[in-house]
Amino acid sequence: MLKKGELSTAFKVYFEDAERCLGANAYWCLLHVTVCLPDVCAALQSRDGKASGVRYEKWCNKYFSQPCLVGSERYEIRCKVLHQGRARTAKQPRYSGFAFGHRDSAGRVDHLRVDGRTLHVDVGELYSETRQAIRQWILALESRLKSAQATNTARNLSLLVRVSKQQVPVSARGGTLSYSIISKTT
Numbered sequence: 001m002l003k004k005g006e007l008s009t010a011f012k013v014y015f016e017d018a019e020r021c022l023g024a025n026a027y028w029c030l031l032h033v034t035v036c037l038p039d040v041c042a043a044l045q046s047r048d049g050k051a052s053g054v055r056y057e058k059w060c061n062k063y064f065s066q067p068c069l070v071g072s073e074r075y076e077i078r079c080k081v082l083h084q085g086r087a088r089t090a091k092q093p094r095y096s097g098f099a100f101g102h103r104d105s106a107g108r109v110d111h112l113r114v115d116g117r118t119l120h121v122d123v124g125e126l127y128s129e130t131r132q133a134i135r136q137w138i139l140a141l142e143s144r145l146k147s148a149q150a151t152n153t154a155r156n157l158s159l160l161v162r163v164s165k166q167q168v169p170v171s172a173r174g175g176t177l178s179y180s181i182i183s184k185t186t
Contacts, residue, residue: 002145004152007138015041018127027102034127036077038063040160041137045149049156052092053079063133064105077121095119119160152163 014037018111021030041063042055051116056078057071064074073092080086080098088097102124111122141150 002141002150002157004145006079006157007023007141007153010157010160011134011138011163015131016103018131022124022127026104030127031081031100031123034039034123034130035074035081037106037130037134039078041134044153044156044160045137045141046156047150047152048149049159059137060133063137064129066129073119079108 003178013032018030020039021027021033038056038059039051040079042059043051045059046052046055053075056075060071060074073095074098076089077098080089087100088096094117095114099120100123101110101114101120102122109122110120110127111125130154141147141153145148146156162186
């Protein structure tokens with residue numbers, strides 16, 4: 001059974017890395033992390049633990065509230081950015097492309113503005129909205145711990161990649177080497 005706080009702990013590594021991206025102005029990396037998160041959530045709550053476009057879109061339509069960026073459009077962004085390194089699309093009826101930006105030095109944000117058929121998306125804002133959507137999802141699951149989605153999530157959570165600190169002996173020089181291991185929990 002899913003325990004309260006368990007999902008927040010599991011997603012902490014994603015949120016911490018995303019915050020490091022923000023702090024380092026690594027917006028392209030932040031965009032990649034951000035667009036994959038709905039996949040992780042949708043897969044976790046599914047019976048078979050697998051991601052799909054349909055699941056991604058449904059998850060986004062349920063947990064995001066911006067009408068100018070619906071699940072199918074978010075999935076298109078995900079696919080274009082992660083798999084092709086592109087921002088242009090021919091699939092979407094509303095937008096022919098996306099312009100990804102970030103807050104300027106004066107703190108101004110250009111987010112969800114349409115210019116012709118291009119949607120301007122501030123990556124930091126997109127991340128904040130995604131983090132909020134995940135928080136809503138976690139609260140929804142934690143309020144219905146006996147639901148099928150919560151049961152599926154509890155079962156699939158054990159397969160989620162974890163990051164742990166490891167000390168490894170260095171035989172040639174003696175001493176130990178510290179680093180993080182990204183691995184599946186067992």
